[in-house]
Amino acid sequence: MREEKTEMSEDEDMTVDLGGATGGGDGVTHEASSSQTCSCPSPFPDQVLEIVLENVLLFLTSRRDRNAVSLVCKSWYRAEAFTRSELFIGNCYAVSPRRAIERFRGVRSLMLKGKPRFADFSLVPPNWGAHFLPWVSTMATAYPWLEKVYLKRMSVTDGDLKLLANSFPGFKELVLVCCEGFGTSGLAAVASECSRLRVLDLIDDDVMDDEVDWISCFPETGTCLESLVFDCVECPVNFESLEQLVAGSPSLRRLKLNRHVSLGQLHRLMVRAPQLTHLGTGSFSLSEHPAQEDQEANLSEAFATCKSLVCLSGFRDIVPSYLPTIHPACAKLTSLNLSYANINAEQLKSVICHCHKLQTFWVLDSVCDEGLQAVAATCKELHELRVFPMDAREDGEGFVSEVGLLAISQGCRKLRSILYFCQEMSNAAVVAMSQNCPELVVFRLCIMGRHRPDHVTGEPMDEGFGAIVMNCKKLMRLAVSGLLTDKAFSYIGKYGKLIRTLSVAFAGDSDMGLTYVLEGCPKLQKLEIRDSPFGDSALLSGLHHYYNMRFLWMSSCKLSLEGCKEVARMMPHLVVEVIRDRDEVDTTDDAVEKLYMYRSLEGHRLDVPSYVTIL
Amino acid sequence: MDLQLGLSLPSNPIKDLDLNKYENDTTDEATLMTYSHSCCFGKNKPQKRSFYDVLTMVNPVAQTLPLLSWNDKPNEEDDGDGDRNSLQKTSPSTIHDNGEGDGIVGWPPIKRSRRNLHLLHHHHQNQAGQVHGRPNSMYVKVKMEGVPIGRKVDLSLHNSYQTLTNTLISMFGKYEGDMNRSLNQGSTRYTLAYQDKDGDWLLVGDTPWQTFVSSVQRLEILMRRTGG
Numbered sequence: 001m002r003e004e005k006t007e008m009s010e011d012e013d014m015t016v017d018l019g020g021a022t023g024g025g026d027g028v029t030h031e032a033s034s035s036q037t038c039s040c041p042s043p044f045p046d047q048v049l050e051i052v053l054e055n056v057l058l059f060l061t062s063r064r065d066r067n068a069v070s071l072v073c074k075s076w077y078r079a080e081a082f083t084r085s086e087l088f089i090g091n092c093y094a095v096s097p098r099r100a101i102e103r104f105r106g107v108r109s110l111m112l113k114g115k116p117r118f119a120d121f122s123l124v125p126p127n128w129g130a131h132f133l134p135w136v137s138t139m140a141t142a143y144p145w146l147e148k149v150y151l152k153r154m155s156v157t158d159g160d161l162k163l164l165a166n167s168f169p170g171f172k173e174l175v176l177v178c179c180e181g182f183g184t185s186g187l188a189a190v191a192s193e194c195s196r197l198r199v200l201d202l203i204d205d206d207v208m209d210d211e212v213d214w215i216s217c218f219p220e221t222g223t224c225l226e227s228l229v230f231d232c233v234e235c236p237v238n239f240e241s242l243e244q245l246v247a248g249s250p251s252l253r254r255l256k257l258n259r260h261v262s263l264g265q266l267h268r269l270m271v272r273a274p275q276l277t278h279l280g281t282g283s284f285s286l287s288e289h290p291a292q293e294d295q296e297a298n299l300s301e302a303f304a305t306c307k308s309l310v311c312l313s314g315f316r317d318i319v320p321s322y323l324p325t326i327h328p329a330c331a332k333l334t335s336l337n338l339s340y341a342n343i344n345a346e347q348l349k350s351v352i353c354h355c356h357k358l359q360t361f362w363v364l365d366s367v368c369d370e371g372l373q374a375v376a377a378t379c380k381e382l383h384e385l386r387v388f389p390m391d392a393r394e395d396g397e398g399f400v401s402e403v404g405l406l407a408i409s410q411g412c413r414k415l416r417s418i419l420y421f422c423q424e425m426s427n428a429a430v431v432a433m434s435q436n437c438p439e440l441v442v443f444r445l446c447i448m449g450r451h452r453p454d455h456v457t458g459e460p461m462d463e464g465f466g467a468i469v470m471n472c473k474k475l476m477r478l479a480v481s482g483l484l485t486d487k488a489f490s491y492i493g494k495y496g497k498l499i500r501t502l503s504v505a506f507a508g509d510s511d512m513g514l515t516y517v518l519e520g521c522p523k524l525q526k527l528e529i530r531d532s533p534f535g536d537s538a539l540l541s542g543l544h545h546y547y548n549m550r551f552l553w554m555s556s557c558k559l560s561l562e563g564c565k566e567v568a569r570m571m572p573h574l575v576v577e578v579i580r581d582r583d584e585v586d587t588t589d590d591a592v593e594k595l596y597m598y599r600s601l602e603g604h605r606l607d608v609p610s611y612v613t614i615l
Numbered sequence: 616m617d618l619q620l621g622l623s624l625p626s627n628p629i630k631d632l633d634l635n636k637y638e639n640d641t642t643d644e645a646t647l648m649t650y651s652h653s654c655c656f657g658k659n660k661p662q663k664r665s666f667y668d669v670l671t672m673v674n675p676v677a678q679t680l681p682l683l684s685w686n687d688k689p690n691e692e693d694d695g696d697g698d699r700n701s702l703q704k705t706s707p708s709t710i711h712d713n714g715e716g717d718g719i720v721g722w723p724p725i726k727r728s729r730r731n732l733h734l735l736h737h738h739h740q741n742q743a744g745q746v747h748g749r750p751n752s753m754y755v756k757v758k759m760e761g762v763p764i765g766r767k768v769d770l771s772l773h774n775s776y777q778t779l780t781n782t783l784i785s786m787f788g789k790y791e792g793d794m795n796r797s798l799n800q801g802s803t804r805y806t807l808a809y810q811d812k813d814g815d816w817l818l819v820g821d822t823p824w825q826t827f828v829s830s831v832q833r834l835e836i837l838m839r840r841t842g843g
Contacts, residue, residue, distance in 0.1 A: 118721065118724075120724070120726050121720070121725070121726070122721050122727075123720060125781070126781050126784050126785040127784070127785065180785065181785065204728065206727075206782075208766065209754070209767050209769075210766075211767075232728065234769050234772065235767075340729075340732065342732065364732065388725070388729055389723065389725070390732050391732075392723050392725045392729065392732075393723075394719070394723060421725075446724065448722075448723045450719075450722070505722070505724070
């Protein structure tokens with residue numbers, strides 16, 4: 001073995017003393033022929049190998065590959081741990097900050113995910129957990145060279161942001177997605193203290209208004225900002241400070257404004273930053289002082305001047321007659337987000353007909369089937385479509401139907417990802433999509449009426465979803481809805497071999513439904529179920545698989561405390577959380593309303609709120 | 616200890632309130648709100664409840680009991696010390712739907728920022744060129760009794776009392792510990808009140824959500840002065 005290592009080192013032409021290459025391992029002897037007068041001891045051959053490996057591994061960025069590398073043997077494990085610079089933790093409770101910093105010493109980028117996704121829909125009570133504090137305080141001392149932090153569904157306080165801002169002198173990128181617990185004073189700390197900040201992206205966060213003017217806390221002399229995304233921040237910003245900031249940030253490429261920026265203000269900013277590639281247009285409507293701001297003609301010119309624009313979004317309070325001003329940018333657009341814009345089919349058509357290069361399109365169903373037909377006619381390169389409901393109630397008015405879905409499937413053959421909200425659907429259209437769009441990786445259909453059958457035939461929606469899993473061989477993410485029997489789940493279990501994420505709501509007849517999935521889908525990692533009649537025996541049918549999963553969420557199903565305790569007994573590395581809606585422990589109530597379970601190296605977390613019991 | 620916002624209960628439950636009706640109502644499993652196993656009132660359960668218990672929606676057609684209007688107007692200053700005692704006499708509010716017809720939490724699965732677009736936007740077909748400039752946020756001030764700093768909450772981001780109380784609990788929960796310490800008591804119970812367009816102070820939860828939203832001017836989280 002040692003000879004092999006030596007050979008390898010020589011091949012690599014390392015300028016490192018091989019010392020001890022011919023035997024012995026004390027590493028202190030030097031090669032007689034070496035002309036170096038190195039005063040440091042030569043490394044052991046093992047160390048040489050590790051150094052070689054480390055240099056190679058610097059180029060290995062995929063975390064799946066890295067995980068595989070770390071399993072080869074101990075020295076590979078060490079080398080990999082030493083060189084991993086991007087740390088991804090899909091569940092912040094799966095591993096503790098302490099364990100992470102002990103294994104990985106050179107982390108520059110941290111990505112953390114916290115609460116289960118159903119927290120976005122108010123299914124997780126407040127103060128459940130996913131606190132950023134233990135992470136930021138541990139890393140403040142362990143990773144002083146930390147540059148990037150990406151958090152999703154974490155609870156972040158102003159104090160955490162201040163600590164972050166003050167602990168990492170080279171800090172460059174902060175991305176917060178679906179986070180809450182902080183306000184504008186936390187943002188002010190980041191703005192003022194992080195002098196190397198390049199990216200500040202706030203996406204779908206709940207930002208409290210502390211009445212601090214955070215935009216003006218950026219340095220007046222200029223910044224190296226490349227991306228500033230704050231469209232989710234619901235409090236007004238000081239426009240003069242914003243304009244000054246944009247003017248002083250020559251590297252700015254991505255700017256997404258919030259709804260308090262009017263059309264006239266948008267125009268002024270675009271003039272300052274013609275190099276923008278991604279623009280969130282704010283309210284896209286006139287301010288309360290329209291006399292100062294009739295800039296329509298100039299706005300079109302501004303869109304023409306921003307020659308690099310590839311992504312447009314915003315349009316939060318759009319005056320539809322201004323939409324055509326984006327026309328000069330349309331031909332180059334690859335991403336267009338109109339999902340807050342209440343526009344009709346005609347208004348959409350006037351712009352979409354120019355968007356031949358569009359790959360990502362988010363829209364409100366106010367454009368109706370007719371609008372979607374126009375999209376299908378033009379956007380042949382479309383990869384991702386999301387159609388959101390204007391009227392998000394289950395008995396609300398439906399504006400899109402199977403007609404729109406069918407049109408999209410016929411026109412956009414390269415479709416990879418779709419999220420479609422509607423009131424009712426037909427199996428035929430879903431089957432057609434499964435046949436027309438074989439590249440689908442993500443299929444999420446939300447029929448808002450619960451338990452709604454195929455409105456043409458009256459049948460359950462089993463066959464439609466069955467066709468999707470059968471024909472879309474690359475499918476990794478699926479969300480089902482409508483009236484579904486256990487048959488649909490048997491299809492999923494039989495054909496959904498690559499499915500990693502499955503979302504189920506108001507579906508299925510019996511435990512068999514869930515059992516089909518747990519027994520049939522080997523790649524399943526994330527399973528979220530609500531209001532479906534799956535009970536303990538179904539839960540227990542998945543024991544063989546739960547360690548391979550990131551989490552399982554089941555709410556309003558038919559689980560009992562006994563069944564969940566059984567799982568906890570059999571699987572010591574699973575954390576089994578029972579989430580109640582009330583503070584008191586109701587010992588007479590055996591039904592489990594909400595179950596959240598996930599694998600973890602740490603056992604019970606210590607920060608549980610009173611309404612959570614860990615079994 | 617979690618912040619609890621509750622409405623008061625008289626020591627004897629109101630006769631009209633048929634608790635059994637709510638507890639056993641399983642006609643439509645799907646309409647049972649996720650926050651409601653059983654009715655949370657009476658039945659010898661301890662008085663401590665969380666606010667979203669009180670506002671639990673059990674059945675979209677549940678009756679509401681009338682609340683007494685709180686006629687004492689508070690002082691105009693933000694740290695008003697108006698007489699809150701009249702709240703002791705109010706009858707319990709019970710469960711009601713959120714005024715929009717759907718009684719299911721988190722369904723359809725839409726994030727808060729995307730809700731209510733149909734209410735806040737107007738169809739523009741015939742309004743080309745018209746000014747539609749006002750941003751659609753609806754900030755109201757929220758003050759918690761005993762806490763000097765108020766906050767603001769954007770009601771347009773909420774579509775039900777539940778999400779509103781969740782937000783308030785996240786905003787103000789941290790103060791509860793301080794309050795308990797300063798008052799030397801183990802726990803404090805709170806009530807949520809709002810001032811409507813006429814200047815009257817009412818308990819939150821009485822009216823359908825939309826009615827509330829269209830008339831609320833400001834919110835206040837008040838301490839319950841409990842006798843025992």
